[in-house]
Every structure is written in structure tokens, then in C-alpha cells.
Amino acid sequence: MDNQQVKPDRGRRSFWTWGWQSDEPTLGQRQEMAKHLSKRFGRKISVPAVPDIEDLELRAPRISVPDSLRNIVTTDKAERVIHTYGGHFLELNRALRGDFAEPPDAVAYPQDENQVEAVLDWCDGKGYAVIPYGGGTTVVNGVSVPPSARGAVTIDMERLNQVLEIDETSRAARIQAGIFGPDLEDALRPKGYTLRHFPQSFPWSTLGGWIVTRSGGHYATNHTHIDDFVESVRMITPAGWWESRRLPGSGAGPSPDRMVIGSEGTLGILTEAWMRIQKRPVFRATAGVVFPTWEKAYTATRHLVQAKLWPANLRLLDPEEAGRAAGLNGKQALLIIGFESSDVPQGEFIKLAVDIARANGGQVDDDEVRVSDGAGQATGREGAVGNWRNSFIGVNAGLTNGLGLIGDTFETAITWDKWPEFDAEVRDKVGRVLKEVVGEAYTLSCRFTHVYTDGPAPYYTFSGMGAPGGEAEQWQTIKDAASEVLISAGATITHHHSVGRMHAKGWSRQTPRLYGSVLRAAKKILDPNSILNPGVLFEP
Ligand SMILES: Cc1cc2nc3c(=O)[nH]c(=O)nc-3n(C[C@H](O)[C@H](O)[C@H](O)COP(=O)(O)OP(=O)(O)OC[C@H]3O[C@@H](n4cnc5c(N)ncnc54)[C@H](O)[C@@H]3O)c2cc1C
Structure with missing residues (x-):
């Protein structure tokens, strides 16, 4: 396949940060971040160079593409590099270090369903592993090639895009x-x-x-x-x-x-x-309610969601996150409430929600409750809510990649009856492991990304400075501790990041044993040669 043909219109994907090459931070931005981290952790941190794709060492493709598929399947080196990893920070880190031990042997870009079928038939006949690929943003090793594969073809779906x-x-x-x-x-x-x-x-x-x-x-x-x-x-x-x-x-x-x-x-x-x-929504209303304590904030959130006003947004940041992302004082929690509708003005609803929040200890001035009448006024882009929104949208993994930082998230959901004890256990057990592994200067914070009448979906973020070269093992120790708390407390191993290869063990522990057997039996019927994403969902 001619390499020009495979280039997406928006430019090439980055192989060491999220998104496209245009999303890559500059050397200057990375140096600024290194300076900031050096100060924070009292250690000299230098910025590694980004390798040139041409200089990377890749094993030769182990497969030969049949003539009938040459117009949609490529063994081009850059394409194989770009499709080797998903978006987990350790994957991006391996990419930056030039570690491409398990690249796909070829990448297919089918343009219609017949071509998807043809590639699948070819791989099934040869016993090649097939890795379906969307945007490659998986953070659970969902698009990587298993070492056991004798040959692997990534099927990039980006041309079926209408x-x-x-x-x-x-x-x-x-x-x-x-x-x-x-x-x-x-x-x-x-x-x-x-x-x-x-x-x-x-x-x-x-x-x-x-x-x-x-x-x-x-x-x-x-x-x-x-x-x-x-x-x-x-x-x-x-x-x-x-x-x-x-x-x-x-x-x-x-x-x-x-x-x-x-x-x-x-x-x-x-x-x-x-x-x-x-x-599309036209009417919007939003408010950022500040709480003096985390306890008051999550209790108010429970009352609010159980009142069934169904706000579009009810995102709660603990004091650590509210300080870091929204500019609060580090002791207060922030609850972002948002309503929207294509047809119905939302002013009455936000008023009711704010009343409930205030009755539970929340503070917000009347003039900070923003209501848009549909005439295009912006809401949710000012003050603490706006600060949080900008930091949420502006995430860029490339800024810290290669600087030794171990920074990741784990997310889950749990019923309210178990909630406060669960949160305390996470902070205690994961906090202790973080301290052992990365030292005192770690962070561990929480926000609710989603809330249900019967429980929240807490999303924990941690970070600390790793030992150079030992980041993968250190991360694994922290991840194992977090997963153990989640599963043994009765929470889910993931609320929305999916299972992939990373959570396969935890997922098998939380589902009925017979359910696992039924799914394996279904896979045997649909994929008798087990070519589709080996190691994802089902542990080998
Ligand atoms: C910065 C960042 C933020 C994120 N935020 C969120 C978030 O807010 N919510 C959330 O849910 N997730 C989030 N994720 C995780 C990830 O974006 C999601 O899992 C997303 O749904 C993956 O979509 P994708 O197109 O990138 O799929 P990929 O990463 O390409 O693939 C994901 C899995 O699906 C398979 N697959 C892909 N396409 C197909 C197909 N057409 N047919 C069959 N299998 C297929 C792949 O083999 C792989 O196992 C985030 C990830 C990053 C890096």
C-alpha cells in the first residue's frame, strides 16, 4: 500500500502522546514541565529526545500480504509504529524510549465492510491475531499485540467514517x-x-x-x-x-x-x-457550589441525585482536585451542577438543585448561578467551573512523558451504603503503598465523574516521582493495591475505562464464574480460531 494513501487527512497520529502530531508539546513546553517537576521533587530531571521513526528498530513483518489485499494492507514501518500502543502512560513511555518489541506485522485500512470481511478471512485462514483499532485511546492495553501471536494484523477502522x-x-x-x-x-x-x-x-x-x-x-x-x-x-x-x-x-x-x-x-x-x-441543547444553567468539607460535599451530592432532578452534570471534585484544577484553597470541595435542554428553560431546575446543595452546607452566590436563555450566552466557562473545564479539556500526556512521573487514574463505582468507608480504605491502603513506592511527595485525589441514585462513580488520580527505569514495576505495585481494594470492597474494576488486558483478572473476579464460561463458549462459536484480540477480556 502506498504510504501517502494511508495518511489521515488530519495529519499523522502521534506515537508518544494522545492525538495527532499537532497535539505534541514542543521541546520548550516539556523543558518547562521538567523544571517544574525538578522543583517539586527536588531532583534534576532532564527531557529525553523523541526518537525519529526511521531510527527505531522493528522486527521484520512475519507475514506476507496477499496481492488481493495490497491496496488496503500496509507493512510500512511508521504505520506499524503508530499502531503498536494505546494511550496508557506506560505505553506512551515505552514508545518514547523506542521500545517497539511487539509491533503489528501489518496495518489494514478497509474502506467498506467487504474489505473488513476480506481481511478477517485472510487472518482467520492464517491464524494471525487481529487487533481492531479505533482511535487507539485505550488505557487498558486494548490494542497491543500479544507476545504469543505468530503474526498480527491491526485493522484500523478510520476509513469507515460516515x-x-x-x-x-x-x-x-x-x-x-x-x-x-x-x-x-x-x-x-x-x-x-x-x-x-x-x-x-x-x-x-x-x-x-x-x-x-x-x-x-x-x-x-x-x-x-x-x-x-x-x-x-x-x-x-x-x-x-x-x-x-x-x-x-x-x-x-x-x-x-x-x-x-x-x-x-x-x-x-x-x-x-x-x-x-x-x-442540540439550547437552554443551559450551571453553578459551582463550594463545600467546606469533602464529607458535606458527597452527602449533598447523594441528596441531589436522589431528588431525581436529573442534572446533565453533577461532577464533584475533592479538595485536592478542586485546589489543583479549579483554583480553590485545597480544603474546600467543588460541586459542578449543570442542566441543559433543547426545549425547556432550565432556570427553575438549577434553583431547586442549588437549594438542596445549600441545605447541605454548600455555598454559592446567586449571581454565580448562570442561566442561559438560549440566546448563546456561555455558561460553565467562568470562575472555578471554567478553570476546571479548561484543565479537563487541556490534558496532554506528552508534557510529562519520559520525565519519570508515575501518574495514572483508577475509576470505579460503588453503592452509597459502602461509600465513605470505601473512600477511606482507598486513601489509606493505596496511600500507604504510594508512600512506600514513590515517597512522601505523592498525590492521591478523587472526583465523581458520574453519580447514580444508588451510588457514585469515583475516579482517583495519583502521581509521584518514580525511580528512573523502575516506573513500570512501581506502577504495577500501586495498580495491584488499588485493584485489590476495589474488588475486595465490592466495587467494579472499572466504571468506564473498560477491561482490556489490564483489568481481565479483576473482571473475572467480579463476575459469576458461570458467566465467564458462557462468554468463552460464545467466543468459541464466533471466533473459533481465537484470532480476535487475544488476551483482552479473557485471560489466556
Ligand atoms: C485522555 C484520555 C481520556 C479518556 N477519557 C475517557 C472517558 O472520559 N470515558 C471513557 O469511557 N473512556 C475514556 N478513555 C478511554 C478510551 O478513550 C475509551 O475506552 C474509548 O472508548 C476508546 O475508543 P477508541 O476509538 O480510541 O478505541 P481503541 O482505543 O482503538 O480501542 C478500544 C478497544 O476496542 C476495540 N475496538 C476498537 N474499535 C473497534 C471496532 N470497530 N470493532 C471492534 N472492536 C473495536 C479495540 O481492539 C480495543 O480493544 C480515555 C482515554 C484517554 C487517553
């Missing part, structure tokens, strides 16, 4: 799996619609990736995961097509959609889906 049909009467759209978030919204916008699903990785991730990983958007209540927007799916498996019927709802047995949603490329390749869409 909104094919909009059914305005039913408010649904038929959309190809490889479309990136911004392109999807651009295609729906002219008719006034939106999918309204915005994971933090929105600019770089795809509809297919969202569906098969059960992605969580940034709205905190109602439709938190992509699941509820999926009307029907179309997936190709080595055993044939899996297409479900478009239905607004159905009580007919275990759902065929549910089997695909969350399958993480292990049962087939999702090519398109009918998605429920909605009118």
Missing part, C-alpha cells in the same frame, strides 16, 4: 464505526442534532471504540454510558454477520446488542450502529 442515514422521525442515525467524535458531531450538527456523548478522549476516539468499550461520556447522570444510545449494531465475526433489529426497546430475552456492547473486539468487528440522537 453518518450514512438520519431518521429524523425516530431521532436515530446509522453511523459507521470508525468515525471520530468531532466528525460525528459535525455531520449531525447541520440538522440540529447531536449524539451528546463526550468522553474526555472525544477528539481522538471513535464511535466503534466507544460502543465496544462501553465508554462513559462527561454527563454525570441519565445516559452516562454509550449503551443507552445504541439502537442496533452490525458486527462481522469470523463466523458471519451479527446484525440486530432496530427497536426502541424490547423485552425479548437476553439482548443481542448487549453482547456486542463491551465486547472489546473479542467477538467481532463492529462496522456500524444505529444510534439514538437528540436535538
Whole structure:
């Protein structure tokens, strides 16, 4: 395949930070960050050079591409480099260090379903591992090549990127799996619609990736995961097509959609889906409520969500996060409340929500409760809420990559009855391990990304300075401690980051044993030669 043909229009993906080459930080920005970290940790930190792709050592492709597929399959070195890793910080770090021990042998760019099928048939016949690839933003090792593979082909879906049909009467759209978030919204916008699903990785991730990983958007209540927007799916498996019927709802047995949603490329390749869409919001209201303590803040959040006002957003930052991301004093917690609607003014709802927050110890001045009447006034972009929003959108892994920082997140969900004790246990046990592994100067903070009437979805962020060269082992020790607390406390191993290879063990511990056996049996039927994403979901 001619390399020019495979270049996406938006430029090339970066192999060492999230997004495209245009998202890569400059050397100056990285040096500034190194200076800041040197000061914080009292250690001289230098900035490693980014290797040139041409200088990287890759094993020769172990496969030969048949003539019939040469126009869509490439063994180009740069393509293999770009598709070796997902977006976990350790993966990006290995890439920056030039470690490409397990690259795919080839990358396919099918342009239609027939071509997806042809690549899958070829790999199935040869026993090559197939790695479906959307935006490559997985943070759970979902797109890496397992060392056991005798040959591996990554199928990049980015050319199946169209909104094919909009059914305005039913408010649904038929959309190809490889479309990136911004392109999807651009295609729906002219008719006034939106999918309204915005994971933090929105600019770089795809509809297919969202569906098969059960992605969580940034709205905190109602439709938190992509699941509820999926009307029907179309997936190709080595055993044939899996297409479900478009239905607004159905009580007919275990759902065929549910089997695909969350399958993480292990049962087939999702090519398109009918998605429920909605009118774009016009009316908005938002408030940032400050609480003197974390306890008061999460109690207020519980009362608020249980009042069933269904705000679009109810995002709670603990004092550490509110200090760092929103500029508060490090002792106060911040609750961001947001309402929106395409048809109904939201002023009354925010008033009720703020009343509940104040009754539970929250503080917000009346003039900081912003209500937009639909005439285009911005809300949620000012003050502490605006500060938080900018830091949320502006994340860039490349800034700290290679500087020795161990910085990661783990997210979960747990019922309210277990909540405060669970939080205390996480902070105690994970905090102790962090202290042992990276020393006193660690951080461990929490926010609620989503809240349900029966429990929150807490999202913990930790960081500390690692020992040069030992970051992977140190991270593993911290991750193991966190996973153990989650599973033994009765929480989930992941609320929205998915299972991948990283969480396969934890997931098998939290699901009924028989359920695991049933899924393995289903995989045997759909993927008899076990070529699809080996090691993802199911431990080898
Ligand atoms: C900065 C950052 C922020 C993030 N924020 C969020 C967040 O807010 N919410 C959230 O849920 N997640 C988040 N994630 C994780 C990640 O973005 C999601 O899991 C996302 O859904 C992955 O989409 P993708 O298109 O990048 O898929 P990929 O990373 O390419 O793939 C993910 C998995 O799905 C499989 N796959 C991809 N496409 C297909 C297909 N068409 N058919 C079958 N299998 C397929 C892959 O093999 C892989 O196992 C974040 C990640 C990063 C790096």
C-alpha cells in the first residue's frame, strides 16, 4: 500500500502522546514541565529526545500480504509504529524510549465492510491475531499485540467514517464505526442534532471504540454510558454477520446488542450502529457550589441525585482536585451542577438543585448561578467551573512523558451504603503503598465523574516521582493495591475505562464464574480460531 494513501487527512497520529502530531508539546513546553517537576521533587530531571521513526528498530513483518489485499494492507514501518500502543502512560513511555518489541506485522485500512470481511478471512485462514483499532485511546492495553501471536494484523477502522442515514422521525442515525467524535458531531450538527456523548478522549476516539468499550461520556447522570444510545449494531465475526433489529426497546430475552456492547473486539468487528440522537441543547444553567468539607460535599451530592432532578452534570471534585484544577484553597470541595435542554428553560431546575446543595452546607452566590436563555450566552466557562473545564479539556500526556512521573487514574463505582468507608480504605491502603513506592511527595485525589441514585462513580488520580527505569514495576505495585481494594470492597474494576488486558483478572473476579464460561463458549462459536484480540477480556 502506498504510504501517502494511508495518511489521515488530519495529519499523522502521534506515537508518544494522545492525538495527532499537532497535539505534541514542543521541546520548550516539556523543558518547562521538567523544571517544574525538578522543583517539586527536588531532583534534576532532564527531557529525553523523541526518537525519529526511521531510527527505531522493528522486527521484520512475519507475514506476507496477499496481492488481493495490497491496496488496503500496509507493512510500512511508521504505520506499524503508530499502531503498536494505546494511550496508557506506560505505553506512551515505552514508545518514547523506542521500545517497539511487539509491533503489528501489518496495518489494514478497509474502506467498506467487504474489505473488513476480506481481511478477517485472510487472518482467520492464517491464524494471525487481529487487533481492531479505533482511535487507539485505550488505557487498558486494548490494542497491543500479544507476545504469543505468530503474526498480527491491526485493522484500523478510520476509513469507515460516515453518518450514512438520519431518521429524523425516530431521532436515530446509522453511523459507521470508525468515525471520530468531532466528525460525528459535525455531520449531525447541520440538522440540529447531536449524539451528546463526550468522553474526555472525544477528539481522538471513535464511535466503534466507544460502543465496544462501553465508554462513559462527561454527563454525570441519565445516559452516562454509550449503551443507552445504541439502537442496533452490525458486527462481522469470523463466523458471519451479527446484525440486530432496530427497536426502541424490547423485552425479548437476553439482548443481542448487549453482547456486542463491551465486547472489546473479542467477538467481532463492529462496522456500524444505529444510534439514538437528540436535538442540540439550547437552554443551559450551571453553578459551582463550594463545600467546606469533602464529607458535606458527597452527602449533598447523594441528596441531589436522589431528588431525581436529573442534572446533565453533577461532577464533584475533592479538595485536592478542586485546589489543583479549579483554583480553590485545597480544603474546600467543588460541586459542578449543570442542566441543559433543547426545549425547556432550565432556570427553575438549577434553583431547586442549588437549594438542596445549600441545605447541605454548600455555598454559592446567586449571581454565580448562570442561566442561559438560549440566546448563546456561555455558561460553565467562568470562575472555578471554567478553570476546571479548561484543565479537563487541556490534558496532554506528552508534557510529562519520559520525565519519570508515575501518574495514572483508577475509576470505579460503588453503592452509597459502602461509600465513605470505601473512600477511606482507598486513601489509606493505596496511600500507604504510594508512600512506600514513590515517597512522601505523592498525590492521591478523587472526583465523581458520574453519580447514580444508588451510588457514585469515583475516579482517583495519583502521581509521584518514580525511580528512573523502575516506573513500570512501581506502577504495577500501586495498580495491584488499588485493584485489590476495589474488588475486595465490592466495587467494579472499572466504571468506564473498560477491561482490556489490564483489568481481565479483576473482571473475572467480579463476575459469576458461570458467566465467564458462557462468554468463552460464545467466543468459541464466533471466533473459533481465537484470532480476535487475544488476551483482552479473557485471560489466556
Ligand atoms: C485522555 C484520555 C481520556 C479518556 N477519557 C475517557 C472517558 O472520559 N470515558 C471513557 O469511557 N473512556 C475514556 N478513555 C478511554 C478510551 O478513550 C475509551 O475506552 C474509548 O472508548 C476508546 O475508543 P477508541 O476509538 O480510541 O478505541 P481503541 O482505543 O482503538 O480501542 C478500544 C478497544 O476496542 C476495540 N475496538 C476498537 N474499535 C473497534 C471496532 N470497530 N470493532 C471492534 N472492536 C473495536 C479495540 O481492539 C480495543 O480493544 C480515555 C482515554 C484517554 C487517553
